[in-house]
Amino acid sequence: MAEYKGIVVYGELTDGKLASITTELLGCGRNLADQLKEDLSCLLASDAVGEASKEAIAFGADKVYVVEDPALKDYQSDSYIQVAEKLARDISPRAILMGQTSMGRDIAARLAFRLGVGLSTDCLDLGIDPESKLLLQTRSVYGGNAQATFSCEVMPQIVTIRPKAMTPIERDESRKGEIIATKVEIDMSKVRTKIIEKVREEVAGVKLEDASVIVSGGRGLGGPEPFNTTLKELADVLHGAVGATRPPADNGWVPEAVHIGLTGKIVAPEVYIAIAISGASQHIAGCSGSKNIIAINKDSEANIFREAKFGVVGRYEEVVPAFTRKLRELLAG
Amino acid sequence: MAQVNMIVCCKQVPDPEAPPAVFKVDTAANKMTLPPDVKPVISPYDENAMEAALRIKDKAGGKITVLSLGNQLVRDVIKKPLSVGGDELVLLEDAAFEEGDSWSTACALAAAIKKIGEYDLIFCGRQAADWDAGQVGLGIAEILGIPSITIARKVEVTDGKATIERVIPDGYEVVEMEFPALITVTSELGDLRYAALKGIMAAAKKQPIIWKPADIGLDPGQVGATGRRTKLHRLFQPVKEAKCEIIEGETPAEAGANLATRLRQAKIM
Numbered sequence: 250m251a252e253y254k255g256i257v258v259y260g261e262l263t264d265g266k267l268a269s270i271t272t273e274l275l276g277c278g279r280n281l282a283d284q285l286k287e288d289l290s291c292l293l294a295s296d297a298v299g300e301a302s303k304e305a306i307a308f309g310a311d312k313v314y315v316v317e318d319p320a321l322k323d324y325q326s327d328s329y330i331q332v333a334e335k336l337a338r339d340i341s342p343r344a345i346l347m348g349q350t351s352m353g354r355d356i357a358a359r360l361a362f363r364l365g366v367g368l369s370t371d372c373l374d375l376g377i378d379p380e381s382k383l384l385l386q387t388r389s390v391y392g393g394n395a396q397a398t399f400s401c402e403v404m405p406q407i408v409t410i411r412p413k414a415m416t417p418i419e420r421d422e423s424r425k426g427e428i429i430a431t432k433v434e435i436d437m438s439k440v441r442t443k444i445i446e447k448v449r450e451e452v453a454g455v456k457l458e459d460a461s462v463i464v465s466g467g468r469g470l471g472g473p474e475p476f477n478t479t480l481k482e483l484a485d486v487l488h489g490a491v492g493a494t495r496p497p498a499d500n501g502w503v504p505e506a507v508h509i510g511l512t513g514k515i516v517a518p519e520v521y522i523a524i525a526i527s528g529a530s531q532h533i534a535g536c537s538g539s540k541n542i543i544a545i546n547k548d549s550e551a552n553i554f555r556e557a558k559f560g561v562v563g564r565y566e567e568v569v570p571a572f573t574r575k576l577r578e579l580l581a582g
Numbered sequence: 583m584a585q586v587n588m589i590v591c592c593k594q595v596p597d598p599e600a601p602p603a604v605f606k607v608d609t610a611a612n613k614m615t616l617p618p619d620v621k622p623v624i625s626p627y628d629e630n631a632m633e634a635a636l637r638i639k640d641k642a643g644g645k646i647t648v649l650s651l652g653n654q655l656v657r658d659v660i661k662k663p664l665s666v667g668g669d670e671l672v673l674l675e676d677a678a679f680e681e682g683d684s685w686s687t688a689c690a691l692a693a694a695i696k697k698i699g700e701y702d703l704i705f706c707g708r709q710a711a712d713w714d715a716g717q718v719g720l721g722i723a724e725i726l727g728i729p730s731i732t733i734a735r736k737v738e739v740t741d742g743k744a745t746i747e748r749v750i751p752d753g754y755e756v757v758e759m760e761f762p763a764l765i766t767v768t769s770e771l772g773d774l775r776y777a778a779l780k781g782i783m784a785a786a787k788k789q790p791i792i793w794k795p796a797d798i799g800l801d802p803g804q805v806g807a808t809g810r811r812t813k814l815h816r817l818f819q820p821v822k823e824a825k826c827e828i829i830e831g832e833t834p835a836e837a838g839a840n841l842a843t844r845l846r847q848a849k850i851m
């Protein structure tokens with residue numbers, strides 16, 4: 250039987266650069282690998298990996314497996330799984346870490362079932378059991394109303410990790426590591442899906458994931474209009490971005506790209522202003538990493554006041570414009 | 583257009599939108615407990631999956647078999663898909679199926695689907711609202727050896743293939759896939775339609791088909807708790823210490839202005 254050793258991060262690129270989730274996974278993986286006194290590797294598979302492999306080393310990888318193939322230009326599970334499976338079988342890692350991202354959500358379970366192993370998705374924390382050396386995989390369950398810790402004895406252990414749950418290590422260009430160009434024959438006859446087109450629904454202004462202030466609106470706003478006026482004005486004063494809960498996205502009031510929560514984006518700004526949002530656990534899952542949550546809601550019993558540091562009980566139509574006006578005045582003065 | 587044979591997997595869960603304060607973990611038993619007034623529902627994304635199948639049936643015709651796994655499933659809840667246009671309800675219902683994980687659940691559902699036999703499309707919700715794992719659909723596809731598309735917000739069918747709008751981080755992609763295939767559905771697709779009285783009455787009369795592990799060729803040891811791949815060590819609720827400072831004012835507008843002053847003072851802005 251193969252000996253399972255080392256941790257491997259299945260990385261991702263965004264716009265040709267090492268994705269921030271991958272730096273977070275490397276930070277987490279580095280820590281685990283050090284505890285186990287084993288290697289940390291990173292897989293980067295794309296049509297062109299470029300400088301990202303060096304970045305992965307700067308962020309903590311000892312080895313980077315680079316798979317470059319035109320067939321990997323656009324992510325599709327049937328092509329990526331071939332790379333993911335081959336590497337797992339070739340290097341027999343103890344654990345595979347992936348992001349709880351569009352790709353991770355789509356491929357991790359396929360890989361786990363193909364390899365015949367368990368999987369914990371959307372992990373918030375990973376530890377090592379001192380005796381068994383198994384990963385203790387803590388994840389959010391019941392929409393964020395509880396957490397659960399799992400382990401799996403069948404190797405490799407596979408997890409996906411929630412964005413922003415882990416911290417990257419300090420980038421260090423002098424770190425040494427090995428870049429291993431790896432060839433995987435991708436059998437196109439096994440790719441049974443075909444991408445016809447990709448449609449970007451760009452959101453103007455500050456990107457949600459990068460914003461230090463987010464002004465977020467809920468179903469209580471009643472329609473698309475307040476997002477473009479009341480909330481937008483407040484966001485502009487604070488150089489922030491506008492976000493939303495799921496109902497506004499489902500109703501088409503805002504693009505899906507600004508939907509925050511368990512099944513939307515994960516954000517962790519300095520300031521998160523929740524307006525007409527009840528504070529359902531599934532929404533809080535996406536913003537609980539925020540430094541300061543501020544709530545404006547007409548219902549004093551709303552759960553959001555259990556999450557917020559500061560709050561005002563009142564109708565947003567009256568509270569928010571006055572709040573914006575005063576802020577503008579204070580920030581100018 | 584040829585008729586489409588569909589299977590929709592639906593899970594019964596405690597209402598995930600019950601107020602957070604009512605969710606309490608029994609730490610001794612490692613179980614979630616909820617007060618009796620929190621009623622079970624079909625996991626919301628599974629309802630979206632059902633709606634996706636119904637829209638295809640509306641256009642192309644075909645048959646929808648609803649499949650669910652659990653024990654002591656509440657008939658009024660689990661029959662809901664029949665009341666809106668589902669044709670058949672198959673329940674994997676037995677004590678042996680209890681307390682499974684994604685692995686044992688997907689294995690049992692896939693075995694049941696093999697027994698059902700004919701299908702063009704399988705629909706699942708993107709994730710179940712209790713354990714939120716999002717694995718079972720993909721597990722079924724992998725076991726059956728069929729392709730899958732996850733997080734669909736629109737599904738259309740033309741002869742022998744499905745065209746899907748799949749949600750991606752900053753937009754969506756349009757993907758084509760031939761039958762047989764599996765699709766997981768997200769809420770943007772739209773809510774499950776309401777049942778008409780006629781549908782509710784027809785569903786009340788219809789009896790589900792019930793299969794035990796042996797009926798799908800599995801040993802009780804392969805399903806539920808004994809068929810798990812993952813071990814649950816601990817279920818818990820982290821303590822929250824957040825305390826909210828409520829900012830007051832003579833009027834809501836004044837409270838809003840006071841909030842600005844307070845945040846400035848606290849150097850938050």
Ligand SMILES: Cc1cc2nc3c(=O)[nH]c(=O)nc-3n(C[C@H](O)[C@H](O)[C@H](O)COP(=O)(O)OP(=O)(O)OC[C@H]3O[C@@H](n4cnc5c(N)ncnc54)[C@H](O)[C@@H]3O)c2cc1C
Nearest residue numbers: 467468469494495510511512525526527531532547564565
């Ligand atoms: C499996 C699953 C996954 C989910 N994933 C997500 C997710 O990723 N993100 C997400 O957001 N949700 C998600 N949800 C849905 C979630 O459970 C809630 O339904 C949703 O977050 C509620 O959104 P809301 O707060 O905008 O709406 P509501 O709960 O309807 O709250 C509206 C609030 O507005 C207040 N209000 C109304 N009018 C005014 C006014 N004039 N002034 C001030 N306040 C007012 C009300 O008091 C109320 O508190 C998920 C659910 C499930 C089951």
